[in-house]
Amino acid sequence: MRTVLITLLFIAIAPIIYAQNQFSGHITNQETGEPVFSATVYFPRLEKGTTTDIDGNFIIKNLPSGDCKLVVSSIGFTSYSQEVTIPSTNFELVLNPSAVEMEEVIVSTPFHQLQSENVMRVERESVSELNKKGAVTLADGISQIAGVENLSTGVGIGKPVIRGLSSNRVLTYTQGVRMENQQFGGEHGLGISSKGIGSVEVIKGPASLLYGSDALGGVLYLNPEQYASVGETNAEVNGDYFSNTLGYQASAMAKTSGEKLKFIARGSLAEHSDYKAGNGDRVTNTRFNEKDLKTGIAYQNEKFKSDLRYNFNRSELGIPEEIGEQTTSKTLVLPYQQIDNHILSLDNKIYFANSSIDAKFGYQFNNRKEFEDHHEHGEEHEDHAEEEHDHEGEHEEHDHHDEEGETLDPALDMELETFNYNIKYNLPKLGNFETIAGIQGMWQENRNTGEEVLIPNAETVDFGIFATTHFHLTKWDFQAGLRYDTRNIDSEVYGDLDDAEYIQAIDRDFNSFNGAFGAKYQFNKHLNARLNLASGFRAPNLAELTSNGSHHGANRYEVGNANLDNEQNFQIDFSLEWRNEHFEAFANAFHNTINNYIYLSPTGETMNENPVYDYVQDDAELYGGEAGIHIHPHPWDWLHIESSFETVTGKRSDDAYLPLIPANSITNTFRVEFNEGEIIKNKYAFIRLKNVFDKENTSAFETRTGGYSLLGAGIGGRVQLEKSEVQISINGNNLLDKSYIAHLSRLKTDGIANIGRNIMVSVQWFL
Template sequence: MKLSCINKLKYIFATSLDLFDYQRKIITMKQQNTKALFSFGYLLYLILTPLMLNAQSLSVVDSESLEPIPYASVEIYEMQIQSYCDENGVFEFSYLSNTTPVIISANGYKPTSFIYKSGDNNSYDIKLKKSHIFLNEIVVSPTTGLVQKNNLTNVILKKINQADQIMAPNLMELITNVPGVYSINTGSSISKPVIRGLSGLKVVTFWNGLRIENQQWANDHGLNFTDMGIKSVEIVKGPSSLLYGADALGGVLYFTDEDYLPPNSFNSSFESRFESNSMSSFNIARIKLANEKIRFNVYAGYKSAAEYQIPDGEFVKNSSYNRKSLKTSLGYNKNNWILNLRYNYNSNENGLPGHTHSLDPSPEEFLLETQHRDRILPLQLIEDHYLSIENKLILSNQSVIKFNTGFTSNSITEFEEKVTIPGISMLLNNIPYNFSFTSYVNENITWISGVQGMLTKNSNDKAAESSLIPNASSYDLGSYSLLQYSKSKFETQIGLRYDIREIDAGDLLSKNFSKLNGSFGLVFQKGLYTLRTNFSSGFRPPHLSEMLSYGVHHGTNRFEIGSQDLKSEFANQFDISLDYGTEHINFNINPFIIISKTIFMLLLLQIL
């Protein structure tokens, strides 16, 4: 049964991505899938007759004086809309979907949240308590929709593009002040995430639910998108296979875009940033508009940086880069159906510092006395296309269907010795998908089940001098189910997941890997204290690069050698955290232990 499912996926993927004709076929397939999805959603709407929503309102007042709080912020989580009350502290809405968190906040007050449910009263009275200092923010997990106090794992949410935030050379540098999160940098343009000491293929990145694959196995391949239009990043530490799939042994970075405008609004802006060290400039233009049903955001950006300076006054040779970005988001809702269609394009032109052919290099080879923006070899050209389709359909008060899919394309070309012939040129295409069903059995029990996976294909340009990884494909398929029980101050969750991965490189290699993983957690709240404990297991089968790579990689000054004898990597984590929070103090202690069986140590022992 397992092989038949994999073979079907292989056939679909091979048909839709046939070498250089992939773009036309992918676009056609997306159009057909979108039409089918519209028809399916409309049919369910007719059969199940979801509840039509009437106009409702909420009023926000001071908890002591009961005076209205004008222009309080109202964040509607599921629809990614941030709006404001009027001068009387009143907010009216007629477009909310069922079972969505709503966050209310105002300057000088402690924020609060509630879960909107259709069928409730037509008005809500929200009372905010005064607070002269703000320590504990309301955090809603993008993946589970749970408020952080009810989350089984200690999720960290880092806001991006805040008015009081000091900008950084790249996106990763903005989140390295989070405990346990670091970065590996190649110059100022390439930065890779490190979570609890693990990086590369052990850290999985999502953009609005779309899994990003961009040859992250190499140290010179970092996050290729910028902070333009990014609202926040959710950081999950440790093995997280249950909801995020195989590979997430170190953790997960889940980036979420900025909110849409409220209905009948328009906004445009221009932003320019400058950094003196590398003389870099980053210019961003934004346009946002919305009516009652449709919301649209568009961003365009261009960044240029010269070689950066080190403390002795010299400049690091070939560390300059240029970056172009385009991002669009289209949101649509009708009754109990929510659709988000997103596209993100990034083009990076990076110099690769530290390149040498000397057996005994000196520091002077890598430094310059004057600063330049000129292109010199070695040079790395990267293009990324991300297309994301998010769907949510609320069938009744007790069930929700989500279907997310999309397409990612990562093209890397490195010019090492010649400007006309690339040293390597690789194209990585990926179709991820995630179908989930959530049932609110009763006010205490929630059940989530789903199917998740991706279809990945790596191909090489025949014009390149060499190839690090041969033409190959991998197929991931996983199913998961979890049950959450809530009662008063107590929360518990248990879940299981089964994953399959097949790697196919024709006559070179054909292998299957599979594993059952689980997770169990408890949360207990009493007074000012919150105690969390969680056990989770993770699974990471070998990657194409680890099994099939062979050749000189000038971008990292390495000779890559893969091994077809590699086995899967496993990890178990026990995590416990204690939170204590008052109006003036917020304290957290979070010890953990990870027991991992790594494929690299096994290979090293074989070599020795």
């Protein structure tokens, strides 16, 4: 069965040959009448576009006949979105200048619209903008988005937290497929390099209608960088230096595109020493390194598109335990992890006159190894490890050594193999209705080949079917949908009944119906309101159902519960947005009710010198929101003043507070931008102050966290060098070298502070 599923990944649906069509036109500036150069002209449904030349002209070939939405965007202009008829020539468009940030098409929602047209509010940021704020890792970068925080273990290990929910309650999508990398574990990160990621989209709230189980808390959607425009070949080399960790990351990319065939490849590597806290101590064994390869090849004609992408990421991460030896070495010491992640995705689209089929397939192989000090383990463990090492001859050996140079076998060696599919049919429009129906599914196998077992060998099978529709009126937009999901988890027994770490076999079925309804009302061209009601669910994961052992990275002994039920939630989300040429403001409020919320509760006992925690369930609720303003006053369009506030509170049904809920915070940014210049273009400078408030409302086994303020600043610009350009930026975080402990730091229990002052110098060379 597995072989058949993997083989499907490489089978593209044969292209259907039709007459070639093209769409061409001319774009000008409304105020000056001059042509608009380098404007993006894009058909979201077809995922095909181009840019205007120096005379404002464009042409897109190999298009299907019919009506299709066109989006035109350019920095300094209001984005245009309208349906047009293909084929068409001599299309004339006049863009209106605006100081408002350029809108982009939202990919994570089903109808690929601009954010202003979306019924669901989605946060979108380009990775280049996040990097300008001095982020060390991708997980660090996304915490700059309002409502998103970072559950961290040092600098190299971090997981996104969306409105107080994280780990298996937040789905991560990359290359159009859901990431599966043992995300139940808090002691490893995303396993994705920010290099080669174009933009980040965040859905805050239940997205089970679109993505099934585990999207109960939201979705982090990573869009890969785009191919070159038709007829172009581009290359890029960039390097970053981080003063705090004495770290660096380097990356090189090349891409080329013909009329139908496109190719892209990028290689990246990074190395960091132990980070230094604001008190001057280096936090022992927070060093990490990363190697990453991303490549893709795509083919598109007038009726068919296929995009094959591959990503390999190797992360080697130290596991910090205490403040010890003070060194700037980048060589890993025990304990540490090596995590290999392979992602292969195939995205096929077939276009008809007014409908299309979208079929995505993904294959992933994740191998997580943990190397620790020598462990004593029983004969049963040794026999089990020997048996698993022989499993199908598939385990690849790597040489790892301790300080005496002896070869080490990993104490923990987990292999996770996943195949998933997502097939959608975009139905022809019926009046003002746009409708999508589809199926999604996943097959997954977990295997252990090390001496320790966190979760047993198991197979997981998912299947979901859904439909969603969008209804558009002049001032109103409505969106609704319904979905049904099933999940089967079938695990093997581990150990003997008399063993202390015995794990019983389980065979559980989970299912859930979920729905969503949303409405957007446009009061006038400046003000709109959104109301979204959605339910979501999450089936318990293997760790929650079957755990019975020590988690050394988390320093606790976890005991699972085979009788756990689905988590089921219902969220109400309301937002208001005001937007004109020089002022923007937004306010979001949400209330999230979760039945059967699963959490770890300490028992007061110890096992293997670690405190024992049980997985238990209780009803819970989370509520809060975000608010912000963005001012760019006339005539100083180069000036930007931004402020955002976020808050979330989480409680159980007995009124006790939930653990790992982020503290309230407010971020103020003063930024200037100058796009034109004789020598340096796209110049920017900013200063940012993030104030985090005291965290008093903690769970029973957490302590309060004091508030703190972090000052950041940066400058940058782009220099033209004949036929190439160089982007140079210098950004700093925690410039006052504040010693602080974030509430979501997993090192908080050991009294270990977060990273101190860090200056990032970045150079990008565009060839």
